[in-house]
Amino acid sequence: MKVDWDHLQFFLVLARAKTLTNAARIIGVEHSTVARRVQSLEVALGTPLFKREATGYELTVDGMALVPRVEQMEQAFLQIEKPQQPLEGRVRIGAPEGFGTAFLTQLLAELSQQFPLLTIDLIPVPKMIKLSHREADIVISIDRPKSGPYIITRLTDYCLKIYGSQSYLAQHPPIQNMEDLARHRFVNYIDDLIYSSELYCLERLPIPLTANFRSSSILAQQIAVNAGAGLAILPQFLAHDQPNLEQVLAEQVRFTHTFWMLTFVDLQHEPRIKLVWDYLRKQADLKQRILMD
Numbered sequence: 001m002k003v004d005w006d007h008l009q010f011f012l013v014l015a016r017a018k019t020l021t022n023a024a025r026i027i028g029v030e031h032s033t034v035a036r037r038v039q040s041l042e043v044a045l046g047t048p049l050f051k052r053e054a055t056g057y058e059l060t061v062d063g064m065a066l067v068p069r070v071e072q073m074e075q076a077f078l079q080i081e082k083p084q085q086p087l088e089g090r091v092r093i094g095a096p097e098g099f100g101t102a103f104l105t106q107l108l109a110e111l112s113q114q115f116p117l118l119t120i121d122l123i124p125v126p127k128m129i130k131l132s133h134r135e136a137d138i139v140i141s142i143d144r145p146k147s148g149p150y151i152i153t154r155l156t157d158y159c160l161k162i163y164g165s166q167s168y169l170a171q172h173p174p175i176q177n178m179e180d181l182a183r184h185r186f187v188n189y190i191d192d193l194i195y196s197s198e199l200y201c202l203e204r205l206p207i208p209l210t211a212n213f214r215s216s217s218i219l220a221q222q223i224a225v226n227a228g229a230g231l232a233i234l235p236q237f238l239a240h241d242q243p244n245l246e247q248v249l250a251e252q253v254r255f256t257h258t259f260w261m262l263t264f265v266d267l268q269h270e271p272r273i274k275l276v277w278d279y280l281r282k283q284a285d286l287k288q289r290i291l292m293d
Contacts (some may be wrong), residue, residue, distance in 0.1 A: 012067065111275075112279070166244055
């Protein structure tokens with residue numbers, strides 16, 4: 001059986017981009033060309049590789065099995081074409097404010113010392129960085145995009161718990177069960193400025209609670225809790241090194257969320273992007289005790 005390498009390349013781009021329009025834009029051809037090439041590959045292999053869904057082209061079982069094999073071939077070609085590229089240039093990383101500041105800053109500062117010709121731009125902001133607008137090369141997001149010309153990986157899970165300062169807890173009624181929370185003050189997000197439904201944690205507790213201090217910034221919330229403004233649901237990576245903060249109802253209240261890491265399909269094999277991408281994945285694995293309990 002003879003298979004055209006070009007057909008395989010079209011297949012791989014469509015598998016990543018999910019739609020004919022996105023795949024065609026990446027390759028620089030008409031979307032009908034992408035469809036024709038993929039159809040020719042399916043005929044040559046004698047099996048369907050995609051199924052049409054509302055969200056775009058989804059891989060069949062045979063399609064999913066083919067992807068890693070084609071990626072190996074792609075990587076081999078890239079190594080031949082680009083045997084040595086200096087690790088220089090700029091990599092811009094967008095991330096949620098708390099994670100970017102408390103977790104990524106030190107890691108990326110250490111990486112920049114190892115590669116002095118590489119410029120690293122870190123953008124930690126309390127909003128969603130839009131990769132589609134090319135605001136960054138790599139984006140860390142709490143929401144997973146449903147489609148687009150992106151490479152997406154689960155960077156890490158992280159847990160959130162209720163925390164209060166030692167002084168606040170000493171001056172207010174003891175908390176032994178969920179109902180006791182109703183007698184306490186809370187720090188939370190400003191509801192009309194929340195940029196993701198993932199941030200609604202206090203609202204998911206089984207009893208109605210009202211925040212007395214609110215901020216769109218999770219860092220401001222942490223400072224407010226340290227100052228005694230009330231209790232808050234905070235990520236463990238923000239609270240683990242705060243000696244003044246104590247967990248409340250640790251066995252009863254625990255949320256687990258996910259950080260996703262994204263980049264454009266056309267950037268994934270750039271040496272500077274791959275360096276930062278692989279480094280962040282490795283560091284997230286090594287620092288699970290900070291992120292999860």
